[in-house]
Amino acid sequence: xxxxxxxxxxxxxxxxxxxxxxxxxxxxxxxxxxxxxxxxxxxxxxxxxxxxxxxxxxxxxxxxxxxxxxxxxxxxxxxxxxxxxxxxxxxxxxxxxxxxxxxxxxxxxxxxxxxxxxxxxxxxxxxxxxxxxxxxxxxxxxxxxxxxxxxxxxxxxxxxxxxxxxxxxxxxxxxxxxxxxxxxxxxxxxxxxxxxxxxxxxxxxxxxxxxxxxxxxxxxxxxxxxxxxxxxxxxxxxxxxxxxxxxxxxxxxxxxxxxxxxxxxxxxxxxxxxxxxxxxxxxxxxxxxxxxxxxxxxxxxxxxxxxxxxxxxxxxxxxxxxxxxxxxxxxxxxxxxxxxxxxxxxxxxxxxxxxxxxxxxxxxxxxxxxxxxxxxxxxx
Amino acid sequence: xxxxxxxxxxxxxxxxxxxxxxxxxxxxxxxxxxxxxxxxxxxxxxxxxxxxxxxxxxxxxxxxxxxxxxxxxxxxxxxxxxxxxxxxxxxxxxxxxxxxxxxxxxxxxxxxxxxxxxxxxxxxxxxxxxxxxxxxxxxxxxxxxxxxxxxxxxxxxxxxxxxxxxxxxxxxxxxxxxxxxxxxxxxxxxxxxxxxxxxxxxxxxxxxxxxxxxxxxxxxxxxxxxxxxxxxxxxxxxxxxxxxxxxxxxxxxxxxxxxxxxxxxxxxxxxxxxxxxxxxxxxxxxxxxxxxxxxxxxxxxxxxxxxxxxxxxxxxxxxxxxxxxxxxxxxxxxxxxxxxxxxxxxxxxxxxxxxxxxxxxxxxxxxxxxxxxxxxxxxx
Numbered sequence: 222x223x224x225x226x227x228x229x230x231x232x233x234x235x236x237x238x239x240x241x242x243x244x245x246x247x248x249x250x251x252x253x254x255x256x257x258x259x260x261x262x263x264x265x266x267x268x269x270x271x272x273x274x275x276x277x278x279x280x281x282x283x284x285x286x287x288x289x290x291x292x293x294x295x296x297x298x299x300x301x302x303x304x305x306x307x308x309x310x311x312x313x314x315x316x317x318x319x320x321x322x323x324x325x326x327x328x329x330x331x332x333x334x335x336x337x338x339x340x341x342x343x344x345x346x347x348x349x350x351x352x353x354x355x356x357x358x359x360x361x362x363x364x365x366x367x368x369x370x371x372x373x374x375x376x377x378x379x380x381x382x383x384x385x386x387x388x389x390x391x392x393x394x395x396x397x398x399x400x401x402x403x404x405x406x407x408x409x410x411x412x413x414x415x416x417x418x419x420x421x422x423x424x425x426x427x428x429x430x431x432x433x434x435x436x437x438x439x440x441x442x443x444x445x446x447x448x449x450x451x452x453x454x455x456x457x458x459x460x461x462x463x464x465x466x467x468x469x470x471x472x473x474x475x476x477x478x479x480x481x482x483x484x485x486x487x488x489x490x491x492x493x494x495x496x497x498x499x500x501x502x503x504x505x506x507x508x509x510x511x512x513x514x515x516x517x518x519x520x521x522x523x524x525x526x527x528x529x530x531x532x533x534x535x536x537x538x539x540x541x542x543x544x545x546x547x548x549x550x551x552x553x554x555x556x557x558x559x560x561x562x563x564x565x566x567x568x569x570x571x572x573x574x575x576x577x578x579x580x581x582x583x584x585x586x587x588x589x590x591x592x593x594x595x596x597x598x599x600x601x
Numbered sequence: 602x603x604x605x606x607x608x609x610x611x612x613x614x615x616x617x618x619x620x621x622x623x624x625x626x627x628x629x630x631x632x633x634x635x636x637x638x639x640x641x642x643x644x645x646x647x648x649x650x651x652x653x654x655x656x657x658x659x660x661x662x663x664x665x666x667x668x669x670x671x672x673x674x675x676x677x678x679x680x681x682x683x684x685x686x687x688x689x690x691x692x693x694x695x696x697x698x699x700x701x702x703x704x705x706x707x708x709x710x711x712x713x714x715x716x717x718x719x720x721x722x723x724x725x726x727x728x729x730x731x732x733x734x735x736x737x738x739x740x741x742x743x744x745x746x747x748x749x750x751x752x753x754x755x756x757x758x759x760x761x762x763x764x765x766x767x768x769x770x771x772x773x774x775x776x777x778x779x780x781x782x783x784x785x786x787x788x789x790x791x792x793x794x795x796x797x798x799x800x801x802x803x804x805x806x807x808x809x810x811x812x813x814x815x816x817x818x819x820x821x822x823x824x825x826x827x828x829x830x831x832x833x834x835x836x837x838x839x840x841x842x843x844x845x846x847x848x849x850x851x852x853x854x855x856x857x858x859x860x861x862x863x864x865x866x867x868x869x870x871x872x873x874x875x876x877x878x879x880x881x882x883x884x885x886x887x888x889x890x891x892x893x894x895x896x897x898x899x900x901x902x903x904x905x906x907x908x909x910x911x912x913x914x915x916x917x918x919x920x921x922x923x924x925x926x927x928x929x930x931x932x933x934x935x936x937x938x939x940x941x942x943x944x945x946x947x948x949x950x951x952x953x954x955x956x957x958x959x960x961x962x963x964x965x966x967x968x969x970x971x972x973x974x975x976x977x978x979x980x981x
Contacts, residue, residue, distance in 0.1 A: 246964070349965075402922035405965045542782035543930045550923045553950045554957065555964050566954055570933040570946035577934065584626070584935050585729075585785045 222493060223270075226282040227301035229259030234301070235309070238562030239422035239445060241415070242309045243364060244341040245408050245551055248560025253314040257304050261316055268295055278493055289321040289371045291328075299323040299333075302439075305417035306337025311344060312364040322370050329378040338407075338414035339392040340373055343384075345406035346399050357384045408549050411436035411541070418445035420552050422562035423465055427569060428475035428576045431546040434532040440486060441529075442479040443495060456500045457481050457522070468568035472575025480525030487528060527596045530580075530588055534601060543586030546573065602873060603650075606662040607681035609639030614681070615689070618942030619802035619825060621795070622689045623744060624721040625788050625931055628940025633694040637684050641696055648675055658873055669701040669751045671708075679703040679713075682819075685797035686717025691724060692744040702750050709758040718787075718794035719772040720753055723764075725786035726779050737764045788929050791816035791921070798825035800932050802942035803845055807949060808855035808956045811926040814912040820866060821909075822859040823875060836880045837861050837902070848948035852955025860905030867908060907976045910960075910968055914981060923966030926953065 222229065234240045235254035242250045255261065259282070266287060272279035284298035299307070299319050307313060307322040326333045340362075346352045347362035354361065358376070360369050376385030388395050392414045396407035408415045413436025420426035425444030433441040446452050448465050457477040461470040481501055485492065488508070502518030509516055516524075536545075548569065556564045577584075581592035593599040602609070614620045615634035622630045635641065639662070646667060652659035664678035679687070679699050687693060687702040706713045720742075726732045727742035734741065738756070740749050756765030768775050772794045776787035788795050793816025800806035805824030813821040826832050828845050837857040841850040861881055865872065868888070882898030889896055896904075916925075928949065936944045957964075961972035973979040 401920040402917075402924065402965055402967075405922055405924050537782075540781040542785055543934065544782065544785050546930070550926070551964070554923065554954050556954060566950035568948050569950060570948065574934050574936060574946055584931070585782055587782075 222278050222280045222496075225259030225263055226280050226298065227259070228257070228262055228282070228299055228304045230301055231258050231304055231309075232260075234305075234418075234449075236561060237422055237449060238557070238560035238565075239419050239449065240309050241305060241408075241417050241419055243312055244310060244345055244406060245415075245419065246555060246557070248557030248563050250309050250312070253309060253312065256314040257308040257316045257319060259301075259304075262298055262320075266317060266320060267298060271297065273491065276491070278491075280493060284320045286321050286324050287317045288368070289318075289325070290375075291321065291324055294324060296320075296324040297327060302417050303333040303337070306334050306341075307370060310337050310341045310417070311366065311370075313367055313370065314365075315367050318367045318370060322374060325371060325374045325378075329374070331374070331378060334416060335391050335414045336374060336377065338409070339377075339388045339390075339395055340370065342392050342396055342403065342406040342408070343388055343399075346396070346403045349402065351399050351401050351403050352384075356387075360384070405550065408551060409437050410548060411545055413437045416440075419562065420548065420567060421466070421555075421557070421565045423448040424468060424565070424567045424572060425463070425471050425475045425478070427548060427552070427567045427572045428472055429479065430552075431548055431569075431573060432475075432576060433479070434529070434536055440482065440492070442475055442482055443492065444475055444478055446492070446495065447474075447478055452495045453498055454478070456498050466562060466565040466567075468571040468575075470575065471572045472577070473579040475576060476579050477522075480522055480529055483525040483528045484521055523596070527598060530592070530596055530598060531601070533582075534588060534598070537587055541586075543577075543582075543584070546586055602658050602660040602876075605639030605643055606660050606678065607639070608637070608642055608662070608679055608684045610681055611638050611684055611689075612640075614685075614798075614829075616941060617802055617829060618937070618940035618945075619799050619829065620685060620689050621788075621797050621799055623692055624690060624725055624786060625795075625799065626935060626937070628937030628943050630689050630692070633689060633692065636694040637688040637696045637699060639681075639684075642678055642700075646697060646700060647678060651677070653871065656871070658871075660873060664700045666701050666704050667697045668748070669698075669705070670755075671701065671704055674704060676704045677707060682797050683713040683717070686714050686721075687750060690717050690721045690797070691746065691750075693747055693750065694745075695747050698747045698750060702754060705751060705754045705758075709754070711754070711758060714796060715771050715794045716754060716757065718789070719757075719768045719770075719775055720750065722772050722776050722783065722786040722788070723768055723779075726776070726783045729782065729786075731779050731781050731783050732764075736767075740764070785930065788931060789817050790928060791925055793817045796820075799942065800928065800947060801846070801935075801937070801945045803828035804848060804945070804947045804952060805843070805851050805855045805858070807928060807932070807947045807952045808852055809859065810932075811928055811949075811953060812855075812913075812956060813859075814909070814916055820862065820872070822855055822862055823872065824855055824858055826872070826875065827854075827858055832875045833878055834858070836878050846942060846945040846947075848951040848955075850955065851952045852957070853959040855952075855956060856959050857902075860902055860909055863905040863908045864901055903976070907978060910972070910976055910978060911981070913962075914968060914978070917967055921966075923957075923962075923964070926966055 232254045266284045269283040270279045271281035282298035286294045303323045307319045344362045377389040380386045380389030392407045393409045393412045396403040415437035416439030423445045429442035430437045459477045501521040505516040505521045612634045646664045649663040650659045651661035662678035683703045687699045724742045757769045760766045760769030772787045773789045773792045776783040795817035796819030803825045809822035810817045839857045881901040885896040885901045
């Protein structure tokens with residue numbers, strides 16, 4: 222992480238079948254992943270490091286943009302998620318373009334995951350004749366586009382008319398507006414584009430993307446992180462077997478990780494310290510040191526459970542329920558033919574039922590009164 | 602079938618876990634099924650038989666209505682689907698009320714499956730506070746309602762205002778209009794209420810309900826019929842093992858049955874002659890005898906494949922694709938605790954992928970050019 226940043230993981234992620242390639246349809250892209258890797262970044266356009274206050278990891282990298290309107294500018298270099306969203310997802314193997322896209326998104330205040338996912342969807346819609354050159358204002362929306370990405374991002378940022386207005390809505394709304402089979406190409410849940418980790422590679426992410434309170438988020442659960450071997454589930458007292466592409470015990474596994482992450486996110490803690498195999502007990506000691514409280518590890522897990530479920534109750538009140546805990550069909554039915562997760566099609570029913578039971582949610586995905594009492598939330 | 606009509610199967614269907622009970626949430630209802638059975642009908646209000654021209658089966662029954670506005674009238678007695686839709690689905694164990702509902706629907710020209718399913722959905726919506734007594738114009742919408750069913754059906758038939766207008770839209774649209782979690786209770790696909798056979802009991806029906814061209818239809822595929830033992834899949838040359846609650850070979854199994862049924866439906870043939878283990882070869886001989894053609898059994902299967910896929914292409918043109926080949930979450934995540942199919946949660950991904958591959962549909966559920974050529978449909 223210090224040497225190559227999170228983008229330094231992209232070749233490893235590719236080799237595990239976890240990297241989204243060509244809008245989640247392909248299973249391997251070895252050469253491409255090498256070309257856009259953090260290792261390549263370090264050898265080419267990287268100009269330095271940056272870090273949060275007092276951090277010894279210093280995962281942040283800086284790069285000099287060499288193409289596009291901000292040529293010559295020095296800014297944050299792409300992280301893993303951005304490298305995948307503007308790289309493998311659209312088969313663009315040009316690292317400098319990715320760096321320029323990242324810089325543009327940072328300046329415009331746009332999310333790189335959502336932006337890249339929306340463009341990938343639009344490419345498939347174009348390929349299927351649902352968008353024409355007239356709709357795209359002359360842009361050939363094809364796999365592997367490079368400079369065109371910068372043009373589209375600028376149009377999205379100034380989203381008053383045309384293709385810019387269309388795509389600035391994000392992947393779900395844009396696909397719905399395009400209509401026809403375009404929603405097939407919108408890889409999202411609850412309106413948020415998936416992070417760049419594949420639930421067919423690490424099936425804990427099925428439970429995560431389907432039930433995360435804000436949609437296709439990878440920060441509410443480190444399932445991909447844990448199943449990939451970087452964090453031991455034993456830290457959260459989870460000791461049942463969990464085969465990466467399987468379904469046994471996945472629901473419970475995901476819940477343990479989600480509950481702990483909910484506390485981590487609330488405290489603003491960095492996910493990478495998890496590599497030090499952090500337990501809820503350790504987190505409780507930090508909280509106690511800062512506050513003078515007297516929490517245990519169990520208290521921390523309970524707090525996470527409460528936090529997660531309060532958000533769920535909020536969503537429930539807005540009308541969300543089990544019917545919204547769904548994944549795009551591509552995640553369930555498209556068995557990529559190559560890569561380490563080739564052929565994996567998640568057993569959605571079992572994974573989700575396991576999660577519902579462990580969460581003590583009822584059949585409609587609503588928290589049971591029993592569970593509310595257990596969490597002291599029965600007055601809400 | 603001659604003695605008790607199709608309603609005579611309801612106890613057997615219940616014992617197999619195939620009967621929808623309390624809007625598809627329960628797994629057994631032994632006493633209720635007995636009370637509304639064809640056997641009970643024969644002992645009570647049945648007045649005679651009726652039959653299609655020259656039929657020796659004579660599965661139709663007549664009954665004297667003893668309640669409601671048409672008291673005393675003699676009409677068609679409820680068939681199995683109607684008995685389930687106005688009986689087990691809403692926990693109404695009163696056979697006379699079911700007969701009266703059937704009679705009302707016949708006179709009004711309303712589909713009994715869709716009407717019963719819509720009322721069952723509305724009961725759950727009422728139970729969950731999504732409909733109030735004010736919405737229902739004073740009707741207590743509860744499980745086991747009886748006379749109230751007749752009142753609601755009349756309002757639905759005169760569908761200008763209020764609860765009648767709401768429910769007359771059918772289960773999907775009514776649930777969408779009610780909003781909130783009401784779509785959880787709408788057991789349908791592509792806008793059509795499921796027939797009264799449970800895809801958790803006979804998982805071939807997963808493939809059927811998800812891909813049938815007109816939605817949750819049981820006449821496009823006799824999966825429940827075949828897996829229940831009444832028709833041998835060997836008749837359509839299907840010899841691979843298929844465990845009722847399993848997923849292996851289900852896609853192919855469903856396709857074989859669907860293709861043959863598509864021909865049957867086009868010819869207007871009765872499904873019950875299938876009990877005589879009718880093969881495509883036999884059907885080809887009937888067609889040849891009537892037309893002077895010279896078809897083989899293989900030709901008949903090919904005709905079915907063509908017919909099914911032409912309808913699919915029509916649907917595709919209207920924007921339907923894989924994203925529409927879905928089942929309600931209840932079918933995937935609700936593992937009924939009792940009955941012969943208790944605990945069964947279909948492996949949707951595998952069943953569907955198997956079907957897509959066997960159909961030679963692409964990943965978006967569109968017929969491949971290769972398959973179109975094979976069927977001689979490449980000019981369409």
